[in-house]
Amino acid sequence: MNEIPTKTCLGELTGEEAREVLSRNPVIILPLGSHEDQGPFAPMGDYMCADAVARRVAMTATDRGITTYVAPVLPYGGADFFGSMIGGIALRQSTLRAVLTDMISCLVRQGLTRIVIFNGHGGNAQAIHDVTLAVRQEHGIVIPCVYLWSIAAGMLPDVMEDADAAKRSVGHGGNPLGSIAMALFPDLIRQDLVPGPAAPPPFMGMPVNGFATVEFDDASINFPLEINEIAVRGVANADPRLCSAQTGEKLLDRLTALGVDLLAHLEHENWGK
Numbered sequence: 001m002n003e004i005p006t007k008t009c010l011g012e013l014t015g016e017e018a019r020e021v022l023s024r025n026p027v028i029i030l031p032l033g034s035h036e037d038q039g040p041f042a043p044m045g046d047y048m049c050a051d052a053v054a055r056r057v058a059m060t061a062t063d064r065g066i067t068t069y070v071a072p073v074l075p076y077g078g079a080d081f082f083g084s085m086i087g088g089i090a091l092r093q094s095t096l097r098a099v100l101t102d103m104i105s106c107l108v109r110q111g112l113t114r115i116v117i118f119n120g121h122g123g124n125a126q127a128i129h130d131v132t133l134a135v136r137q138e139h140g141i142v143i144p145c146v147y148l149w150s151i152a153a154g155m156l157p158d159v160m161e162d163a164d165a166a167k168r169s170v171g172h173g174g175n176p177l178g179s180i181a182m183a184l185f186p187d188l189i190r191q192d193l194v195p196g197p198a199a200p201p202p203f204m205g206m207p208v209n210g211f212a213t214v215e216f217d218d219a220s221i222n223f224p225l226e227i228n229e230i231a232v233r234g235v236a237n238a239d240p241r242l243c244s245a246q247t248g249e250k251l252l253d254r255l256t257a258l259g260v261d262l263l264a265h266l267e268h269e270n271w272g273k
Contacts, residue, residue: 008058009070025272026067027114027263028107029054032128034077034121037085037227037234039173040193042181044087047075049177050120052184053148053252057118057259066263071107074099080123080211085227085234096127104135104143114272116263117145120177122211141272146259152176152251159250165242168197172211172231174238176251183248197239198232211236 033047
């Protein structure tokens with residue numbers, strides 16, 4: 001008899017395999033990302049990075065005795081600033097909440113109560129909170145969310161061993177996602193298009209100091225800005241030249257270890273059982 005290969009993704013399971021393994025209520029990782037301009041050198045589908053991290057965590061966790069599967073990645077993020085950029089595809093926040101609710105409801109209906117979200121897009125954060133809070137209130141099920149790139153940004157000073165370089169590298173179109181994409185998808189990276197640092201042009205005579213904020217008299221004032229007013233060719237307040245595959249590999253190792261340790265802790269706490 002041929003040995004059945006180990007599978008880590010729900011989409012790879014046959015129907016009979018799913019009936020067998022999912023009846024044991026394994027951990028299900030739901031990866032989320034977006035499809036948007038990540039700078040002139042990196043692939044737009046950053047959801048691929050979130051999916052890759054989820055797969056690494058699932059394989060490592062399963063090897064440690066915590067059976068884990070990855071649900072199909074949601075490739076479109078919640079609309080914030082990037083839907084207007086050429087090639088970008090985004091969901092309205094109301095649509096994203098509805099999609100997440102439907103996805104999670106299907107899993108819960110099947111008795112899968114050990115769900116964790118791996119988020120790769122800032123515009124998803126509020127919808128995730130709204131939906132997971134509603135699920136807890138209705139079903140008593142706690143669904144944690146790991147915001148991958150925010151956590152990775154905090155790891156950069158130690159990983160790069162240069163706090164100043166780490167600070168200059170961080171931003172849209174730069175680190176941490178730039179380095180992670182370089183490590184995961186070297187064949188998709190256009191090294192010939194890696195730009196220098198870019199700062200947003202002034203808006204109405206005031207410097208742009210964040211996504212949807214400008215500086216006025218030492219105060220940050222919110223404005224309804226679009227991405228072309230914030231990022232120059234997808235790059236905002238970052239130096240992509242400081243990104244590297246080596247940094248990306250170190251970040252991936254740390255994110256994987258963090259994810260597995262989190263699942264182990266939750267397992268110890270009898271999470272979802």
